[in-house]
Amino acid sequence: MISIKDIAKALSVSPSSVSLVLTGKAKERRISEALIEKIIAKAAEMGYQPNRAAVSLRTGKSKTIGLIVENISNHFFSSLAHTIQEEARHFHYNVVYCSTENDAQKGKEVLQLLTNHQVDGYIITPTLGMETEIENLVKWKKPLVLMDRCFPGMDVPYVMVDNYKGVQLGMEYLIKKGSCKIGFVTVDLDLLHMKEREKAYIDTLKKHDIKFIKEKILRLTYDVSKEEAVKQITVFIKNAKDLEGVFFSTNYLGIYGLLSLRELNLNIPADLKVICFDDHDVFELFQPSITVIQQPIHEIAQTALKLLVAQLGHTKPLRDKQILIAPKLIIRSST
């Protein structure tokens, strides 16, 4: 690897001049046009590339953003990651990502890892149990944005879809279509965004004077296996024989649900209407195609980066730091 010193030596000038030119501070230090050109040409010729470790050590800035998601192999998160990385490139930032698998221990570990790597800012999909760590980042004034979920009452910038609104949208639609007996299949996680989805389900029923029966909610554990989930959903739907509609609160639950529905051999939407939170290729292709509440992934990712870049001082601060993105009801054939 060729260094600033090498260029300086080759040109018989001081390393400082080379550094100044290469970091674009030549003008304000009034270095001669001639020297500037000579240095730039030589650097290109020798194929100079700055050693980021050295820059990082010296400046305290790594030009790296740390991204923590739940699971990078999940389509929702990998799409977010992809967009964030694309957007970050415009600002010459790199992205280092980690997955938590929704495990607090692992979440803390990867956060520590990113901190060790001196990332300049964080975009985090937090797990339950990371509250203290997140608050510490705030205390140390680290640029930070929460994504997809947040903690109640914590004053941190965040972007997420309006979960309440999303479920409300879907429920209103089901009800408009004539369903009253609607089941809700969700995951047993104590995270705000899941609570919001459930709350919207209950509230919308109440708003329409439909009595809420708690047996109409199925809560699966987060780590349930595919087989077990399919079994439980099948039993749930079979037991609630008079069900007219079912709402799946996440896309992977929806996919499990489709497997169950296939086993039950139900006629959709005639026997049972189906709607799912969060879109997926499967839902478009399934017969009948499935109505969903779509999260604008691109917009979420872009907004997260926008909030972060503002904190990093590259753009003006945004007026709102806690942003709810409007979900979209995509009507297909299952409702």
Add this chain to the structure above:
Amino acid sequence: MISIKDIAKALSVSPSSVSLVLTGKAKERRISEALIEKIIAKAAEMGYQPNRAAVSLRTGKSKTIGLIVENISNHFFSSLAHTIQEEARHFHYNVVYCSTENDAQKGKEVLQLLTNHQVDGYIITPTLGMETEIENLVKWKKPLVLMDRCFPGMDVPYVMVDNYKGVQLGMEYLIKKGSCKIGFVTVDLDLLHMKEREKAYIDTLKKHDIKFIKEKILRLTYDVSKEEAVKQITVFIKNAKDLEGVFFSTNYLGIYGLLSLRELNLNIPADLKVICFDDHDVFELFQPSITVIQQPIHEIAQTALKLLVAQLGHTKPLRDKQILIAPKLIIRSST
């Protein structure tokens, strides 16, 4: 951030001793048990975390692996990335990933980026046009593994599925099931793994004395839009009216294909048998479910990391450095 110096000062010992203890070299330098314990306790108490930039600058090792994939938002690659990251954790390595979008220019850029970041090793899904850059890495003796594809005649470690075998497997099965007139939908990319798939298609036909008609191959451009692809596939299948089977050479082409087939309202597998290279959730759920050639993602990722870690000197070198993973025929209802 608290540094080695801070610990040294707090304990009134020299920074060298602290460093020696914290990097586990205390024993060989025969530092007293008492001091070792004192230092370890203090470091924990003060919450010491090494500055990776400094370590990296000093040692030339960043404990980071650079991963370049085609597109992180694609399920195949994000699953690979996830497994690689998990495995890398065991060796205390981090992963920085980038997407090329199959664009050579971008591929070179992200490679440069990773090099600037002083990554210790590379796992790369190369694009066409990155040959020189890859060869340079080899010349500089950088730990390197190619993944999912490789360049003919280049002496570099790689892992990929046996593409030829995969298509052969599928074709043999279609033929066994009585199809002779089989179409092949592929992407117009000059990459070895795609060539292999096409070659296997032609060879298997020949082997069974089925005459190969070049109109039975549809080559879509890599950057074709979803709508355009669906249209072209629809026309292709309609024009080849006597088609008994169709082989999609990648999973996204298969998904486009399903949309076409739905438009055409064909009876699968009675009118047309369908098989696809590379699995996807959609194929399991589609009615009828789609027979596929599955790539063992986990095994590919694990092997890639194994090859890399060996080069990084943490494990013994493997006997074979160019590894083909056996694909699996998953028989479902579409054939």
Add this chain to the structure above:
DNA sequence: CTGAAAGCGCTTACAG
């Protein structure tokens, strides 16, 4: 058994 010193490659205040 322990410490002082050099140096990784860079940036930046300071001096001239």
Add this chain to the structure above:
DNA sequence: CTGAAAGCGCTTACAG
């Protein structure tokens, strides 16, 4: 307009 020097936090030969 340009250069010499210090220092970011760490590791490691060297000295004692």
